[in-house]
Amino acid sequence: MSSIRCVGIVGGGQLAVMMTEAAHRLGLQVEALARCPDDPIFRILPNARVGDARCEEDLQWLADRTDVLTFDHELIDHRVLARLEADGVVSRPGSCALSVAVNKQLQADLFTALGLRQPDTIVVSDVNAALTAIRAFDDAAVLKTATGGYDGRGVLLDVSESVVRQWFRSEVGTVLVQRREAIADELAVQVVRGADGIVAGYAPVRTVQSDGMCSYVSVPGEFDDSLERTAITIASQIATAIDVVGLLTVEFFVVDGELMVNELAARPHNSGHLTIEATRTSQFENHMRAVAGLPLGSTAMVVPAAAMANVIGGLTPAARGALFGDEVAVHLYGKRSRPGRKIGHVTAVADSPQEAIVRAVRAANELQTTV
Ligand SMILES: Nc1ncnc2c1ncn2[C@@H]1O[C@H](COP(=O)(O)OP(=O)(O)O)[C@@H](O)[C@H]1O
Numbered sequence: 001m002s003s004i005r006c007v008g009i010v011g012g013g014q015l016a017v018m019m020t021e022a023a024h025r026l027g028l029q030v031e032a033l034a035r036c037p038d039d040p041i042f043r044i045l046p047n048a049r050v051g052d053a054r055c056e057e058d059l060q061w062l063a064d065r066t067d068v069l070t071f072d073h074e075l076i077d078h079r080v081l082a083r084l085e086a087d088g089v090v091s092r093p094g095s096c097a098l099s100v101a102v103n104k105q106l107q108a109d110l111f112t113a114l115g116l117r118q119p120d121t122i123v124v125s126d127v128n129a130a131l132t133a134i135r136a137f138d139d140a141a142v143l144k145t146a147t148g149g150y151d152g153r154g155v156l157l158d159v160s161e162s163v164v165r166q167w168f169r170s171e172v173g174t175v176l177v178q179r180r181e182a183i184a185d186e187l188a189v190q191v192v193r194g195a196d197g198i199v200a201g202y203a204p205v206r207t208v209q210s211d212g213m214c215s216y217v218s219v220p221g222e223f224d225d226s227l228e229r230t231a232i233t234i235a236s237q238i239a240t241a242i243d244v245v246g247l248l249t250v251e252f253f254v255v256d257g258e259l260m261v262n263e264l265a266a267r268p269h270n271s272g273h274l275t276i277e278a279t280r281t282s283q284f285e286n287h288m289r290a291v292a293g294l295p296l297g298s299t300a301m302v303v304p305a306a307a308m309a310n311v312i313g314g315l316t317p318a319a320r321g322a323l324f325g326d327e328v329a330v331h332l333y334g335k336r337s338r339p340g341r342k343i344g345h346v347t348a349v350a351d352s353p354q355e356a357i358v359r360a361v362r363a364a365n366e367l368q369t370t371v
């Protein structure tokens with residue numbers, strides 16, 4: 001039996017909420033360190049504290065009250081965490097895995113060390129070097145901040161000179177200039193690694209992005225069997241290499257029929273939300289099981305197909321009263337409207353992924369409005 005009774009979540013967004021719901025079902029207690037007083041976590045943990053995830057004292061506050069720390073975002077300082085670990089604080093994933101998860105440059109180095117195919121990348125730290133690198137890719141390039149980006153916010157897809165110059169005027173820090181790949185499809189794989197090192201994989205999902213942000217996801221991904229198996233093997237290999245305990249998501253591109261690794265996240269992920277309805281054990285429950293040192297649950301699908309669509313921006317006035325019957329499961333996060341912000345998601349289960357996508361996207365469109 002695990003001796004862990006109480007989990008401390010660093011972060012207070014929707015991932016923290018869904019982790020907490022899963023933890024409560026497992027009989028675990030949860031404390032959280034939120035970023036703002038209106039974070040979704042306060043709806044279920046009114047005593048959560050607002051603090052700075054990069055601040056040692058705030059992390060120590062959480063560690064003092066809990067048996068293990070875990071995370072719902074990457075905006076942390078792994079060196080601060082490493083200091084706490086040296087004092088005996090248990091963190092899952094640990095500072096070593098998080099140091100890679102928070103930094104796309106280190107991710108690229110890891111993929112190279114593991115011999116994995118990825119977009120050609122040149123690392124730069126100023127605008128002139130970036131413009132030279134873009135030319136080296138014949139102007140077919142994508143710029144990414146090494147740290148701090150999410151939901152396409154740290155990604156620049158328009159690399160015309162004036163836009164690049166403007167972008168560098170904000171604090172972008174170290175930047176990865178990547179060859180813009182002719183991506184045929186995108187997929188994501190969730191694997192969960194227990195405290196004992198055992199890894200279990202979920203069925204790969206097909207993801208569709210617009211403006212660099214995930215729009216919808218479907219499963220089965222209907223990729224080539226060997227491609228799906230390879231993706232799960234690669235994700236498992238990465239989880240073991242960086243010693244993740246908990247959920248790991250790896251995003252891939254399919255280019256010329258082959259996999260390229262894009263990036264990773266060492267936490268439950270938007271592309272895995274449909275595991276709540278579509279699998280025996282959701283990504284959130286399996287993350288909490290791993291973090292608490294409990295045996296992992298089955299990752300098998302319990303429906304023929306499912307799709308998840310994000311609800312982005314704001315809610316239509318009718319949204320809260322909307323009745324979708326059996327069409328979709330609605331998850332609203334209780335977040336304020338903001339352009340481009342994920343404020344909820346819907347999941348549809350169906351006999352085919354195509355049918356599930358139609359239902360999920362239709363419901364998301366009925367719920368959301370641009371703000
Ligand atoms: N090298 C690339 N070539 C073509 N498209 C890319 C490339 N890198 C990223 N993209 C597009 O931008 C999206 C977001 O990039 P990603 O690195 O995953 O950033 P984020 O951390 O915001 O998810 C990807 O899902 C893909 O659609």
Ligand SMILES: [Mg+2]
Binds near residue numbers: 251263
């Ligand atoms: Mg991504």
